[in-house]
Amino acid sequence: xxxxxxxxxxxxxxxxxxxxxxxxxxxxxxxxxxxxxxxxxxxxxxxxxxxxxxxxxxxxxxxxxxxxxxxxxxxxxxxxxxxxxxxxxxxxxxxxxxxxxxxxxxxxxxxxxxxxxxxxxxxxxxxxxxxxxxxxxxxxxxxxxxxxxxxxxxxxxxxxxxxxxxxxxxxxxxxxxxxxxxxxxxxxxxxxxxxxxxxxxxxxxxxxxxxxxxxxxxxxxxxxxxxxxxxxxxxxxxxxxxxxxxxxxxxxxxxxxxxxxxxxxxxxxxxxxxxxxxxxxxxxxxxxxxxxxxxxxxxxxxxxxxxxxxxxxxxxxxxxxxxxxxxxxxxxxxxxxxxxxxxxxxxxxxxxxxxxxxxxxxxxxxxxxxxxxxxxxxxxxxxxxxxxxxxxxxxxxxxxxxxxxxxxxxxxxxxxxxxxxxxxxxxxxxxxxxxxxxxxxxxxxxxxxxxxxxxxxxxxxxxxxxxxxxxxxxxxxxxxxxxxxxxxxxxxxxxxxxxxxxxxx
Amino acid sequence: xxxxxxxxxxxxxxxxxxxxxxxxxxxxxxxxxxxxxxxxxxxxxxxxxxxxxxxxxxxxxxxxxxxxxxxxxxxxxxxxxxxxxxxxxxxxxxxxxxxxxxxxxxxxxxxxxxxxxxxxxxxxxxxxxxxxxxxxxxxxxxxxxxxxxxxxxxxxxxxxxxxxxxxxxxxxxxxxxxxxxxxxxxxxxxxxxxxxxxx
Numbered sequence: 001x002x003x004x005x006x007x008x009x010x011x012x013x014x015x016x017x018x019x020x021x022x023x024x025x026x027x028x029x030x031x032x033x034x035x036x037x038x039x040x041x042x043x044x045x046x047x048x049x050x051x052x053x054x055x056x057x058x059x060x061x062x063x064x065x066x067x068x069x070x071x072x073x074x075x076x077x078x079x080x081x082x083x084x085x086x087x088x089x090x091x092x093x094x095x096x097x098x099x100x101x102x103x104x105x106x107x108x109x110x111x112x113x114x115x116x117x118x119x120x121x122x123x124x125x126x127x128x129x130x131x132x133x134x135x136x137x138x139x140x141x142x143x144x145x146x147x148x149x150x151x152x153x154x155x156x157x158x159x160x161x162x163x164x165x166x167x168x169x170x171x172x173x174x175x176x177x178x179x180x181x182x183x184x185x186x187x188x189x190x191x192x193x194x195x196x197x198x199x200x201x202x203x204x205x206x207x208x209x210x211x212x213x214x215x216x217x218x219x220x221x222x223x224x225x226x227x228x229x230x231x232x233x234x235x236x237x238x239x240x241x242x243x244x245x246x247x248x249x250x251x252x253x254x255x256x257x258x259x260x261x262x263x264x265x266x267x268x269x270x271x272x273x274x275x276x277x278x279x280x281x282x283x284x285x286x287x288x289x290x291x292x293x294x295x296x297x298x299x300x301x302x303x304x305x306x307x308x309x310x311x312x313x314x315x316x317x318x319x320x321x322x323x324x325x326x327x328x329x330x331x332x333x334x335x336x337x338x339x340x341x342x343x344x345x346x347x348x349x350x351x352x353x354x355x356x357x358x359x360x361x362x363x364x365x366x367x368x369x370x371x372x373x374x375x376x377x378x379x380x381x382x383x384x385x386x387x388x389x390x391x392x393x394x395x396x397x398x399x400x401x402x403x404x405x406x407x408x409x410x411x412x413x414x415x416x417x418x419x420x421x422x423x424x425x426x427x428x429x430x431x432x433x434x435x436x437x438x439x440x441x442x443x444x445x446x447x448x449x450x451x452x453x454x455x456x457x458x459x460x461x462x463x464x465x466x467x468x469x470x471x472x473x474x475x476x477x478x479x480x481x482x483x484x485x486x487x488x489x490x491x492x493x494x495x496x497x498x499x500x501x502x503x504x505x
Numbered sequence: 506x507x508x509x510x511x512x513x514x515x516x517x518x519x520x521x522x523x524x525x526x527x528x529x530x531x532x533x534x535x536x537x538x539x540x541x542x543x544x545x546x547x548x549x550x551x552x553x554x555x556x557x558x559x560x561x562x563x564x565x566x567x568x569x570x571x572x573x574x575x576x577x578x579x580x581x582x583x584x585x586x587x588x589x590x591x592x593x594x595x596x597x598x599x600x601x602x603x604x605x606x607x608x609x610x611x612x613x614x615x616x617x618x619x620x621x622x623x624x625x626x627x628x629x630x631x632x633x634x635x636x637x638x639x640x641x642x643x644x645x646x647x648x649x650x651x652x653x654x655x656x657x658x659x660x661x662x663x664x665x666x667x668x669x670x671x672x673x674x675x676x677x678x679x680x681x682x683x684x685x686x687x688x689x690x691x692x693x694x695x696x697x698x699x700x701x702x703x704x
Contacts, residue, residue, distance in 0.1 A: 070635075096634075099626035136624055143623040178624060185620035224618060263618045270609055301616050305609065312606045340616060347607070354605025393605045 070097055072105075072112055079117050084127060091121065091133040098140040106144050115141070115155040122160040128169050135164065135175040142182040149186040158183065158197060165202040173206065174215050181222030188229040195226065195238045204245050217256045220249050224264035233271050236278070243268070243282050250287050255296045262291060262302035269309035276313035285310065286324040293329050297338070304333060304341065308348040318355050327352075327366035334371035339380040346375050346386035354393040360402050363394075369409035376414035384418060385426055391415055392429045395436035403440040407453075412437060416459040424471040431466075431477040434459070438485050451485055460486060551588050554595035566592065632656070632667040639676040642683035645669070654683070 069075070070093055078090025094114065098104045109115075121127070121134035138161075142152040157179070164176035180199060184191045206219060223242055227234055242264070249261040265288065269279045288310075291303035307326055311318045326348075333345035349368060352359060363369070375387040391411050395403055406412075415430045434454070441450040454460055463486075466478035549570055555578060556567035564583040569575065586592065637658035644655035652669040672680050 096626060099624060101625065104623070140623050143621045149621075175624075178622070182621045221618065221622070225620065228620070260618055297616075302618075309609055312608050347609070351606050354607075389607065396605060 069093060072108060076112050076114065079114055084130065087117075087121065088127070088130045088133060091118065091130060091137060094118075095133045095137040095140075098137050104140060106141050106148055109137070109141065110148070110151045115151060115157075119155045119157050119160050122157075122164055125167070128167075128172060131164070131167070132169075132172050132175060135161070135172060135179060139175060139179040139182060142179055142186075146186055149183055149190070152179075153183060153190060153193075158193065162194075162197055162199055162202060165199075165206070170212070170215060174218055177203065177206075177215075177218050177222050181218065181225050184222060184225040185228065188232055188234075191226055191229060191234060192232075195235060200226065200238055200241045204241070207245055207248060213254050213257070216249070216252070217254065217260070220257045220260040220264070223249075224260045224267065227264040227267040229267070230271065233275065234268075239268055239275075239278060243278065247282050247284055247287075250284065250291070255294075255299055258291060258294070259296070259298040259302060262288070262299060262306055266302045266305040266309060269306050269313075273313050273317070276310055276317050279306075280310060280313075280317055280320050285320050289321065289324040289326050289329055292326070292333065297341075300333075301341070301344075304344050304348065308344055308351070311348055311351045315355050315359070318352055318359060322352070322359060322362055327362060327368060330368060331366075331371045334368075334375055339383055342375060342379050342383040343386055346372070346379070346383050346390060350386050350390035350393055353390045354397060356397060357399050357402065360394060360398045364402065364405055369406065369411070373410045373414050376411065376418065381421070381423075384421075385423070388415060388418060388426055388429050388433070392433040392436070395433045395440070398440075400440045400443050403437055404444075407437060407450075412454070412459075413457050416454070416457050416462060419459070419462040419466065424469070424474050427466065427469070427471075427474050428477055431463070431474075431481060434463075435477075435481060438481075447485055551586070551591060554588070554591045557595065566595070631665055633671060633675060635661075635665075637661055639672070639679045642672070642679055645683070654680070 075090045075093050075097075078086040079094070080090075081087065094109055098106065098109065115138070118134040118138050121130045122138075124130055138152055138157055142149045142157070161176045161179050161183075165173055165180075167173050167176070180194060180203075184194050203219060203223060207216070211219075223246065226238065227242060227246075246261050246264050249257055250265070252258065265279060265284065269276050285307075288303050288306050291299055292307060294300045294303065307321055311321050311326070330345055330349060333341055334349070336342055336345070349363070349372060353363060372387055372390055375383050376391070379387060391406065394406055394411075398406065412434070415433060419427060419430055421427065438447060438450060441447045451460075454463075463478050463481055467475050467482065469475045469478065550572070551568050552571040553569040554566050555569055558565050558567075558580070560580075565580045566583060566586060567578055567580050568586075569578050583592075635658070637660065640657045640659045642654040643657050643664060646653055646655070646666075649666075653666040654669055654672050655664050656667045656672070657664045669680070
């Protein structure tokens with residue numbers, strides 16, 4: 001017991017806190033701010049560049065106060081026990097791990113044997129939270145490689161997810177739709193398994209004007225995966241089931257829905273004539289042409305691909321596209337800043353040019369020659385390749401007058417300039433075009449004039465050089481041309497008359 | 506390749522493959538071309554197979570003849586022909602339908618829709634939810650309205666904020682260390698004139 005004395009008082013007051021006014025001390029403590037010190041260089045400041053990929057999930061603290069643990073052992077324990085709360089906790093933890101941007105531990109979860117539990121949770125209609133978490137976790141595993149998807153399927157996920165399509169809770173249906181989309185997207189095999197399990201009517205039942213946009217986006221994407229892949233193509237019966245709904249979706253305005261619906265059509269039209277037939281019979285072509293003009297690249301690209309597929313079909317199919325106005329949209333696309341768009345447009349044009357005279361005439365009338373020549377001159381290599389095909393197809397199917405028009409448009413000059421490319425196939429295609437032009441010239445008795453023109457353009461020189469080309473077919477084709485048209489003694493200077501149907505330049 | 510009669514063996518000794526004999530101004534050679542002599546003096550060489558039909562149960566092919574125009578194309582019965590490569594080429598093209606038409610080659614250059622999609626988390630894992638072990642608190646702030654610590658985690662470079670309330674429970678020793686390191690003693694100009702003691 002401290003004794004007080006005069007000396008004691010003085011001594012006491014020397015101590016840190018004793019003897020001082022308690023209120024003041026408290027005040028001092030409370031009002032002082034905590035200081036941030038950066039005086040000492042800490043090691044970790046230097047190690048900022050180290051990547052985060054070494055995050056070890058299993059170093060989490062053990063759960064306290066009911067918070068979520070991300071340790072695999074805890075997740076396994078929780079998921080495997082019988083308590084619904086624990087199961088939900090474990091499932092959610094797994095879901096969060098599987099939703100990470102960086103390196104979700106899919107294989108770990110599979111190897112931990114959790115998939116059969118997750119699949120069993122899908123059938124617990126009275127535990128929607130658990131259903132949802134399990135569905136999400138399985139969705140993400142199925143989004144991995146073929147092996148991952150196979151693991152999910154092997155644990156019985158397909159019938160479980162198809163059953164979930166009838167859940168009264170839309171967010172759960174949506175999750176099931178997403179999972180099924182991942183499974184279908186793996187390839188033709190699982191796609192057809194799903195179709196066999198009658199997934200299509202169950203999906204289509206959810207298309208309604210009241211459906212939320214996000215939901216419809218997922219639905220459309222899953223449908224597109226059911227249309228996707230060849231060898232084999234999806235069964236015709238499935239295609240016929242899906243087409244009317246795809247038509248409906250194509251008349252909406254959300255760009256993501258439109259994009260995936262167009263991709264679906266592009267997959268369905270990528271095949272033999274009977275496949276294309278089924279698609280065009282829906283009357284979808286005008287809408288596709290309209291969507292080729294859509295300002296969103298993600299919509300325009302698959303619409304263009306679909307139309308490209310359609311005009312690779314019969315003359316009848318091609319005529320439907322022409323009647324729907326494709327020729328007024330193509331020039332813009334041939335001039336599009338994105339090279340892949342130009343390429344696809346040139347490819348579509350090359351297929352239209354492979355049609356009968358009547359369709360070739362429509363190409364001319366609708367002003368497709370100038371943009372074609374522009375691509376030949378300025379396009380990237382892939383676009384130029386397609387444009388060359390367009391020229392050759394044109395010369396093959398066009399009548400004499402049409403070929404003359406083609407030459408007048410500058411196409412001959414442009415393809416002669418392309419004779420210096422390295423691609424032997426393209427050189428052959430160009431030489432075929434030149435040959436066809438000479439055949440047309442022959443009919444007019446104008447071969448000499450054409451020879452002169454070709455020579456003026458530097459073509460003779462190029463073709464002569466090609467006789468030394470490494471590729472056998474190239475040098476033969478070049479040689480034939482020279483032999484046939486350029487070897488009748490010296491070329492005389494021919495007066496260029498203004499004949500109506502001659503090669504007047 | 507020419508039609509009908511069985512081939513006469515080429516005299517220049519190529520037994521396995523039939524080689525072209527040149528009797529006209531034609532100089533073009535193809536490995537599978539056969540030119541043979543027939544009753545007529547001209548030789549007919551098939552340039553291309555254009556079409557196929559079935560007449561009275563027999564398959565016939567429409568042939569384009571080399572050196573002749575399209576007006577001279579003729580239908581010939583399958584069994585008379587010996588140009589399997591040209592027929593195969595034609596049939597192959599039928600898969601991609603029409604003459605001159607070319608099907609799409611490969612993907613749309615990576616523009617295609619994804620075949621599989623992962624559903625990401627809406628809220629990123631932060632703070633203790635990341636499941637890491639605290640190493641030390643390197644700072645604090647109350648600008649958010651509540652007192653938060655800037656936590657350096659073990660085995661990670663990315664520090665983030667955690668509520669002090671949570672840290673006080675989950676890692677009290679770490680919190681204590683933080684405060685202890687920053688304790689300062691100040692003297693006050695009160696009735697006591699003591700020297701400042703700093704730790």
